[in-house]
Amino acid sequence: NLDSATQFNHDRARSKHVEVPSAQDTVMRSLTVSIQSRESTRITDLW
Structure with missing residues (x-):
């Protein structure tokens, strides 16, 4: 159970890290x- 929660947090952090850039x-x-x-x-206005 703890492992799945840690994995979930890692996945969320990874996806968040990918989303930002x-x-x-x-x-x-x-x-x-x-x-x-x-x-x-602006150029077309000048013309």
Whole structure:
């Protein structure tokens, strides 16, 4: 029983550890896309 609980905690920690970078990547990607789209609209405004 104790072993299964320890394994469960390890799995949760591992999945949490895997989730964090992907979430950061998603945020950074969306930030980059929003910045690029903002710059492109600024360029079209200049034209």
